[in-house]
Each structure stands twice: as C-alpha cells, then as structure tokens.
Amino acid sequence: MPRARQEKQAVDLPRAGIIGAGTLGTVLASVLVRCGYPLAAVAGRSRASTERLARAVQPHPQVCATPQQAADLASLIFITTPDDAIESVAASVRWSSRHAVVHCSGALDASVLDAVRRAGGQAGGFHPMQTFAAGQPGLDAPLAGVTIGIEAEGQLRDTLAQLAQAMGCPWVALRPQDKALxxxxxxxxxxxxxxxxxxxxxxxxxxxxxxxxxxxxxxxxxxxxxxxxxxxxxxxxxxxxxxxxxxxxxxxxxxxxxxxxxxxxxxxxxxxxxxxxxxxxxxxxxxxxxxxxxxxxxxxxxxxxxxxxxxx
Ligand SMILES: NC(=O)c1ccc[n+]([C@@H]2O[C@H](COP(=O)([O-])OP(=O)(O)OC[C@H]3O[C@@H](n4cnc5c(N)ncnc54)[C@H](OP(=O)(O)O)[C@@H]3O)[C@@H](O)[C@H]2O)c1
Known part of the structure; x- marks a missing residue:
C-alpha cells in the first residue's frame, strides 16, 4: 500500500492492541498491520511469546509487560488468550469508555467481557471460522476468504465489519445465544x-x-x-x-x-x-x-x- 494512503488510513483507524501472543494473536497481528491498522501494543503471558509476536510484524508493536499497559496504548483490543482465560484477563484491566474490546472465541459470548461494559466500553466477539495450528501461523494472507462470526452491536459492529471487509473476509452477525451452536x-x-x-x-x-x-x-x-x-x-x-x-x-x-x-x-x-x-x-x-x-x-x-x- 502506498505510504500516503497508509498514513491517512492509520489516522482514521483505531489503534489496535493484542492481549495473548499465541497462534491466533500472531495471525491477527499480521493481518491488522497488512490492512493498515496501527498495531500499538502486544501483551502476553510469557515474555518470549510476546516478543516473538512483536518481531513477526513491521512496524513492531510495543511489547507490554501487562494487559493493562497494552490497554493504555490502544483503543481496539483483541483478547486472544485461551477461552478459559478471557474473562479473568478482561477483569484484571481498568477499562474506560474509549475502549472497544473483542475476544476471538467462537463458543463464548461477549458477556465474558462484562468488565469492559461496566466501565462504559464496548465488548464483542470476532471469530474467524478457520483452524490455525500452533507453530504454523501461516502469515501470508491467512484470513482472506475466511468467514468471520461477529457478535457486536452499534458502532463496534461497524468497526468489526469494516475490519472484516479490509481483510477480504465475509462476515455473519451472531446473537450471543447462538454462539455454542x-x-x-x-x-x-x-x-x-x-x-x-x-x-x-x-x-x-x-x-x-x-x-x-x-x-x-x-x-x-x-x-x-x-x-x-x-x-x-x-x-x-x-x-x-x-x-x-x-x-x-x-x-x-x-x-x-x-x-x-x-x-x-x-x-x-x-x-x-x-x-x-x-x-x-x-x-x-x-x-x-x-x-x-x-x-x-x-x-x-x-x-x-x-x-x-x-x-x-
Ligand atoms: N487457533 C485456532 O485455530 C483458532 C481459531 C479461531 C479462534 N481461536 C480463538 O483464539 C483464541 C486463542 O487461541 P490460540 O489457538 O491462538 O491459543 P494459543 O496458541 O494457545 O495462544 C494463547 C496465548 O495466550 C497467552 N496467554 C495465556 N494466558 C494468558 C493470560 N492470562 N494473559 C495473557 N496471555 C495469556 C499464551 O501465553 P504463552 O505463550 O505464554 O503460553 C498464548 O501465547 C481462543 O479464544 C480461541 O478460541 C483460535
């Protein structure tokens, strides 16, 4: 993408952050950057995986020691921890109304992000219907054509739909009660x-x-x-x-x-x-x-x- 267009887009697009530097977090980081989203921060559990993700994308995001630091540097946060850790990670951060926080679990609904909603932020789900095996992140346009299940309302739904479109992905709207099915x-x-x-x-x-x-x-x-x-x-x-x-x-x-x-x-x-x-x-x-x-x-x-x- 030409540099001028990249810079214009970066001004319009939310600063993204990733919490959970594993398989999907790495794929998502790569795709966000490729689509021109400014990836500001990444926080993981171990320093090694967090640095590995940061090194995998250009420009490198800030390596954060805690989820809170990543939340402080970004407004659109993807929580890509294992499903069972999403709720406790979300509950460990002080959110505000400027935050939109999304998890990538297909089975969980966005109520696991109630801590964000209680702080006035927006919460949702962004689930790629694709399998990514650990150690094979396949960073070369790995999501194009993959359907994204989006659970979100209002402005966040528009933001996530715009992201799906930029990624070359069709998307479907999901109701919380339908996620398990x-x-x-x-x-x-x-x-x-x-x-x-x-x-x-x-x-x-x-x-x-x-x-x-x-x-x-x-x-x-x-x-x-x-x-x-x-x-x-x-x-x-x-x-x-x-x-x-x-x-x-x-x-x-x-x-x-x-x-x-x-x-x-x-x-x-x-x-x-x-x-x-x-x-x-x-x-x-x-x-x-x-x-x-x-x-x-x-x-x-x-x-x-x-x-x-x-x-x-
Ligand atoms: N992989 C897929 O095919 C796929 C497809 C669609 C959706 N998803 C969804 O994507 C999410 C992540 O799955 P994944 O396959 O990418 O898992 P993963 O490869 O196991 O990565 C999870 C990452 O989260 C980190 N982590 C664990 N607990 C944490 C905590 N408390 N705080 C911060 N980071 C923490 C882990 O750190 P360490 O590196 O230190 O262990 C690991 O890097 C899940 O919700 C899953 O349902 C996955």
Whole structure:
C-alpha cells in the first residue's frame, strides 16, 4: 500500500492492541498491520511469546509487560488468550469508555467481557471460522476468504465489519445465544474430521501398513471429498455404499469392525444413520433400500449374520 494512503488510513483507524501472543494473536497481528491498522501494543503471558509476536510484524508493536499497559496504548483490543482465560484477563484491566474490546472465541459470548461494559466500553466477539495450528501461523494472507462470526452491536459492529471487509473476509452477525451452536458446526467439520482421519489411519496399522502409507492414501481422498463438497455441496457430494445402496458392503464393514475395531462401531453406525437421509435426498437410494440399510446399521451383534457371505 502506498505510504500516503497508509498514513491517512492509520489516522482514521483505531489503534489496535493484542492481549495473548499465541497462534491466533500472531495471525491477527499480521493481518491488522497488512490492512493498515496501527498495531500499538502486544501483551502476553510469557515474555518470549510476546516478543516473538512483536518481531513477526513491521512496524513492531510495543511489547507490554501487562494487559493493562497494552490497554493504555490502544483503543481496539483483541483478547486472544485461551477461552478459559478471557474473562479473568478482561477483569484484571481498568477499562474506560474509549475502549472497544473483542475476544476471538467462537463458543463464548461477549458477556465474558462484562468488565469492559461496566466501565462504559464496548465488548464483542470476532471469530474467524478457520483452524490455525500452533507453530504454523501461516502469515501470508491467512484470513482472506475466511468467514468471520461477529457478535457486536452499534458502532463496534461497524468497526468489526469494516475490519472484516479490509481483510477480504465475509462476515455473519451472531446473537450471543447462538454462539455454542455456531461454534460446534466448526467442531464437526474441522476437529472431528481430524478424529475421523485418525481413526481411518489406525485401521491401516491393523492391516500391517504404516501411518505414512495411510496418510499418502487417504489424503487425496479427503482432498477429493472437499473438492466435491466445494463443487456440488451436500448432499450432492455423497458417494459410497450408502449412496449406492450397497447393503452387502455395509454388512462387510460392520463384520470387519466387530472383529478388528469394535470401538469404532458406534461412530460408524451413527454416521451411517445420518448418511441414509442424504442418499434419499439425492434420490440415489429408494425408501426400501434405505430401510434395509437402517436395519443393518441398527442391528445389535446378536441380530447380525455370523457370515458376510450369508447376505452378500
Ligand atoms: N487457533 C485456532 O485455530 C483458532 C481459531 C479461531 C479462534 N481461536 C480463538 O483464539 C483464541 C486463542 O487461541 P490460540 O489457538 O491462538 O491459543 P494459543 O496458541 O494457545 O495462544 C494463547 C496465548 O495466550 C497467552 N496467554 C495465556 N494466558 C494468558 C493470560 N492470562 N494473559 C495473557 N496471555 C495469556 C499464551 O501465553 P504463552 O505463550 O505464554 O503460553 C498464548 O501465547 C481462543 O479464544 C480461541 O478460541 C483460535
């Protein structure tokens, strides 16, 4: 950005501060600076992480020894500590009416920042619907295109919407009572996909193959699935035995799980039962085949045929 435009923007934009110099704090610091926001201050728990964040952006923000010092130097404060620390960090600072304070938790509502509101300041939430693994901050435009969940009212909502727009991010307005539901959608599509990938990988070990081989085989499949969802959405992206009505294959899966990985039976059954309506919606399965598959998925071990060949 040309220097003159940068300076004009910096005059108009609030001085930002970050409390919590971890993974998201570092990403946010980088994006704020890239968007022309003056990043005045950063405060963390350990000196090492606070200095690491300050060094990662240009111009370097002031390294503060306490959250209070960061609050004294900035008017728009992002609290990027772990969720459980947000309320106590907010309660430890003397705020005033010039402060707008935002946390980045998807699950918590802004009431954890009531200390700010009691002092006359504004409080809100600014949650990027993206996963950032520790140690891989990915500072190169890591937020562009990521939807931001904003919980805020009035002037703060305008400020945060303007920031989202500057970051190249669509945003949605969230009500406090909807935060948990909103956040668990992220857990389903991100965290639990990791859990499923781990479960799938563990089956390869039972075949005598390595986790590296499993990853090499399963990753292109996972990527193809994501591409299918991106191209066609759900339920259209659904393929596999339930979509095709292959009851015999499902029976084979259940028998293999009973024998080799019984701990995965509940999750296989639950996901299968949730998949049948998708195949019905795609019209790739008729109602008789759907009912037969549901019966298979719900059968207890005592109901199940002892030999796969019996139903294949
Ligand atoms: N990572 C993600 O994918 C992601 C995505 C969306 C939203 N979020 C949200 O972003 C927030 C931060 O998550 P994160 O993944 O960035 O966590 P993180 O990597 O663990 O970083 C948290 C940072 O907060 C610091 N901290 C802990 N207690 C503190 C305190 N009392 N005062 C000041 N600093 C303190 C830690 O200091 P030390 O360095 O000394 O340990 C650490 O640097 C959470 O609310 C989370 O829900 C995260």
């Amino acid at each position: 909103y956040h668990l959608s992220a857990t389903l599509v991100s965290n639990y996909v990791v859990t499923l990938a781990d479960a799938a990988t563990s089956l390869w070990e039972r075949l005598g193959l390595s986790r590296e081989q499993a990853r090499a085989a399963l990753l292109p499949l996972l990527e193809g699935t994501v591409r299918g969802i991106a191209a066609a959405g759900t339920p259209a992206a659904l393929t596999g035995p339930i979509a095709r009505g292959d009851a015999g294959t499902i029976q084979r899966h259940l028998a293999a799980l009973r024998r080799h990985a019984p701990e995965l039976l509940p999750v296989y059954r639950a996901l299968g039962e949730r998949t049948v309506p998708l195949a019905l919606a795609n019209r790739s399965l008729d109602s008789d085949a759907a009912a037969a598959i549901q019966r298979l998925l719900q059968a207890t071990p005592a109901d199940a045929p002892q030999h796969v060949e019996a139903i294949a």
